[in-house]
Each structure stands twice: as C-alpha cells, then as structure tokens.
Amino acid sequence: MIKDVLAGDVRAIAKMISRAEAAKPEDRDALAEVFRHAGKAHVIGLTGVPGSGKSTLAGVLGLEIRKSGRTVGIVAIDPSSPFSGGAILGDRLRMTGLAGDDGVFIRSMATRGAMGGLARASLEAVDVLDAAGFDIVLIETVGVGQDEVDIVQAAHTVVVVSAPGLGDEIQAIKAGVLEIADIHVVSKSDRADAAATAADIRGMLGLGPTRHEDDWQVPVVPTSAEAGEGIEDLVAAMDAHRKHLSDTGAIEQRRRDIIGMRVLKTAEDIIRKDFKGNREQLAVLIDRVMAREIPPREAAERLLESFKKS
Amino acid sequence: MRQDEGLTRSVTRVLLVQLGNPVGDEIAQVVARSLRDLGVDVVYGGLQDSLQDIVQAAMQEDVDVVGVQLDSGNALDVSEKIGGQLSGIKVVQLAPNMTVEEAVTVIKEAGAQDD
Ligand SMILES: Nc1nc2c(ncn2[C@@H]2O[C@H](COP(=O)(O)OP(=O)(O)OP(=O)(O)O)[C@@H](O)[C@H]2O)c(=O)[nH]1
Ligand SMILES: [Mg+2]
Numbered sequence: 024m025i026k027d028v029l030a031g032d033v034r035a036i037a038k039m040i041s042r043a044e045a046a047k048p049e050d051r052d053a054l055a056e057v058f059r060h061a062g063k064a065h066v067i068g069l070t071g072v073p074g075s076g077k078s079t080l081a082g083v084l085g086l087e088i089r090k091s092g093r094t095v096g097i098v099a100i101d102p103s104s105p106f107s108g109g110a111i112l113g114d115r116l117r118m119t120g121l122a123g124d125d126g127v128f129i130r131s132m133a134t135r136g137a138m139g140g141l142a143r144a145s146l147e148a149v150d151v152l153d154a155a156g157f158d159i160v161l162i163e164t165v166g167v168g169q170d171e172v173d174i175v176q177a178a179h180t181v182v183v184v185s186a187p188g189l190g191d192e193i194q195a196i197k198a199g200v201l202e203i204a205d206i207h208v209v210s211k212s213d214r215a216d217a218a219a220t221a222a223d224i225r226g227m228l229g230l231g232p233t234r235h236e237d238d239w240q241v242p243v244v245p246t247s248a249e250a251g252e253g254i255e256d257l258v259a260a261m262d263a264h265r266k267h268l269s270d271t272g273a274i275e276q277r278r279r280d281i282i283g284m285r286v287l288k289t290a291e292d293i294i295r296k297d298f299k300g301n302r303e304q305l306a307v308l309i310d311r312v313m314a315r316e317i318p319p320r321e322a323a324e325r326l327l328e329s330f331k332k333s
Numbered sequence: 334m335r336q337d338e339g340l341t342r343s344v345t346r347v348l349l350v351q352l353g354n355p356v357g358d359e360i361a362q363v364v365a366r367s368l369r370d371l372g373v374d375v376v377y378g379g380l381q382d383s384l385q386d387i388v389q390a391a392m393q394e395d396v397d398v399v400g401v402q403l404d405s406g407n408a409l410d411v412s413e414k415i416g417g418q419l420s421g422i423k424v425v426q427l428a429p430n431m432t433v434e435e436a437v438t439v440i441k442e443a444g445a446q447d448d
Pocket of ligand 2: 077078079113114163
C-alpha cells in the first residue's frame with residue numbers, strides 16, 4: 024500500500040488520505056511511513072473569507088504551475104453543517120479546469136470529517152500528497168476559526184486572498200489572518216473596486232506586526248481568474264518566497280514551528296478522543312467541580328493523570 | 334468505506350456530478366443539500382466533460398457512491414461504462430425526470446449496500 028502511494032497510484036493515495044482522516048490505530052504504521060517520506064513539497068496555504076475566490080484561484084494556479092512541469096496536490100476544506108454533521112464540499116466545482124490531468128490530485132475535506140482533529144488530519148493529508156511526489160501542495164481553507172488559521176500557518180508560504188469590498192477586509196482583520204500572510208492576493212481584480220482594496224491592504228501592511236523578522240517584503244498581487252491576469256505573477260511570488268526561505272535559512276525555523284504546532288495539535292486530538300471514551304470519569308469530575316469541591320483546573324489535572332496511566 | 338465518528342454515527346461520502354448538458358443544476362443542488370442534512374459529506378463536482386473525469390474525481394475523493402445526473406438526450410448506462418474501473422464505489426445514474434426524493438433514495442440505498 025505504501026509503495027503504491029510513493030509510486031503515485033491514485034487509489035492508494037486516496038485511501039491513505041481517508042486513513043489519515045479516520046486515524047484508526049491499525050493505520051499508524053502506514054501513516055508513520057508516509058511521514059518519513061514527506062518533506063519535499065512546497066506547501067502553500069490559501070486562506071480568505073468565504074467567497075473570496077480561493078478555489079477558483081487554486082484552479083487557475085494549478086494550471087499555471089503545471090505549465091512549468093511541476094505537479095500539484097490540492098487539499099480543499101469546507102465546513103460541515105453543525106446540525107447534521109454532513110457537508111457540501113463545493114471547492115472542486117471551481118477547479119474543473121484541472122480535470123483529466125494526472126499531474127493534479129484534488130481532495131475535498133469536511134471540517135468535521137476528522138472529528139475535531141481537523142488540523143492533524145488535513146496536515147497528514149498534505150503529507151500523503153507530499154510523499155506521493157507532488158511538487159507543490161495547496162491547502163485551501165477559510166480563514167475563520169483557530170483550527171483553520173493553524174492549518175494555513177502550517178504552510179511554508181501563506182497566501183491570504185481578499186476580494187474587493189471593504190466587508191471582507193474587516194472580517195479578515197477580525198479573523199487575524201492579515202498578519203500571517205507571506206503574500207497578499209486581491210482576487211477578482213477585473214472588478215472596479217479591486218484597486219482600492221489593494222491600496223487598503225498595502226496601507227495596513229505598514230502598520231501591524233508581521234512574522235517577518237527577516238527582510239521579506241510581503242507583496243500584494245492582484246489576480247483575476249476570470250481575465251487570467253496576475254496568475255503568473257502569483258506563481259513567481261510563491262517561488263520567490265520559497266527561495267527566500269531557503270536563501271536566508273528561515274525555512275528551518277518555519278519547519279520547526281510547523282512541527283511544534285502539529286505535535287501539540289495531535290496531542291490535543293489524542294486527549295480529546297480518549298476523554299470521549301472515558302465519559303464516566305469525566306462525569307464524576309464534573310460533579311465534583313459542580314459542587315465546588317475542586318476547581319476546573321484540578322479536575323483537568325486528574326483527567327490527565329489517569330490518561331497517562333492508561 | 335465509511336468513516337467512524339468514534340461514537341456511533343457513520344458518514345458516507347458521495348460525489349455528485351453532471352454529465353452531458355443538464356438543463357441546470359438546481360435539482361442537483363437540492364439533492365446535495367438533502368444529503369448533507371442526512372449527515373452525508375457531498376463532494377459537489379458539477380458538470381464533467383467526460384466519463385473519465387468522473388472516474389478520476391471519484392477515485393481521488395475516495396467516495397462510497399457517485400451520483401451522475403444525466404440530461405434527457407442521454408441514454409447512456411454510466412455504471413456499466415465506468416463501474417468496472419471503480420471497484421468498491423457504487424455508481425448510480427440520476428435520470429432527468431427523477432424527483433429529488435427519488436434521487437436521494439437511490440443514492441442512500443446504494444450507500445447502504447455492502448460491497
Ligand atoms: N469577477 C470575478 N469573479 C470571480 C473570480 N474568481 C472567483 N470569482 C467568483 O467568486 C465566487 C466565489 O468563488 P470561489 O472560488 O468559490 O470562492 P472561495 O473563496 O473558494 O469560496 P469558499 O470555498 O466558499 O470559501 C464565485 O461565484 C466565482 O465565480 C474572478 O477572478 N473574477
Ligand atoms: Mg472554496
């Protein structure tokens with residue numbers, strides 16, 4: 024199975040991603056093997072508010088990257104319904120231009136598909152595509168919610184997509200994604216108000232903090248999937264950022280940060296799942312906290328102690 | 334293949350696509366929403382150019398069921414054409430005159446069958 028993944032077999036890759044999502048104990052070794060073989064791809068995070076044009080952009084970006092002969096994996100995340108747990112995964116619909124190309128692999132993922140372990144599962148899906156040899160792996164997710172922000176921050180290059188219109192900008196600031204951008208895209212630049220949005224972002228870049236202690240100048244790239252404009256520029260900016268990370272050695276620190284985050288996220292995931300199966304002890308502890316016998320912190324510590332023993 | 338929710342619920346993955354020149358995707362959208370409300374993860378793929386594109390999408394998405402909506406001029410037997418390439422994945426055809434309820438039922442039943 025793992026051999027087939029490494030050889031780029033489509034069904035083997037797809038099944039391995041399903042295993043990453045399900046996180047069953049019997050698949051641990053296979054996923055560990057996947058991880059050993061990952062680490063070569065340039066991972067790019069695409070984020071922005073719903074409807075900002077991320078999927079459409081991923082579709083045309085994919086085509087542009089393919090022109091250079093490189094292969095592309097895409098993990099596209101959409102929200103699950105909080106009511107039914109089901110989801111409509113609509114990103115693929117915007118990427119039909121990539122259909123029929125063996126050098127492209129698109130996988131849709133629901134936020135709840137991983138039972139709360141979204142960051143863990145989606146980054147393992149990225150590992151699978153990476154190990155399978157895709158040169159660039161794009162990960163699309165809305166920039167709302169901590170998990171989603173963590174996921175894009177686990178990319179080597181973070182692209183924040185803003186569509187023209189002030190509402191989007193305000194939302195992006197609230198979600199705290201503007202400052203994590205290595206590259207800003209103003210999508211739908213065919214629209215009249217795009218220039219104003221680009222100016223707004225350029226203005227804001229001078230003010231807030233960024234994570235760029237080094238001398239990377241965050242570019243603002245207008246793109247239009249409709250008119251086919253700015254896509255080459257964006258690929259050039261992504262390549263330049265990757266080169267910058269290597270040239271300055273900043274890639275090592277970023278890798279460390281990403282791995283650190285993943286270890287913590289996975290720990291959270293393990294703990295959450297185990298406690299789901301240990302509801303009795305949790306119920307007893309809740310009773311005691313309810314009676315104000317012990318504070319929540321002590322209950323948490325006791326839960327962790329029993330967790331360590333098990 | 335289903336994904337265990339850890340507790341009891343299982344989610345089935347469905348790919349919903351259109352082939353040919355359907356009059357519109359209103360029906361498919363309602364079908365997608367109905368399935369979502371039943372707890373299904375629906376990959377909404379939209380209009381596909383060829384059967385091969387459907388096969389590729391179904392494989393990449395590792396779905397349990399593919400629902401293919403056809404236009405009225407299409408007398409194709411989709412599952413006969415591509416079912417063989419998709420072992421473990423059920424292919425169901427959604428005729429243009431099917432109601433939303435019928436389409437949902439066909440997909441649900443295919444998802445409930447064992448391989
Ligand atoms: N005018 C114009 N419209 C665009 C462009 N790119 C995308 N759109 C439209 O913007 C809408 C949203 O596009 P998507 O690509 O689905 O946006 P998204 O950010 O992936 O959306 P979510 O996944 O729901 O968060 C669609 O109606 C697109 O047709 C563009 O370059 N120009
Ligand atoms: Mg999208």
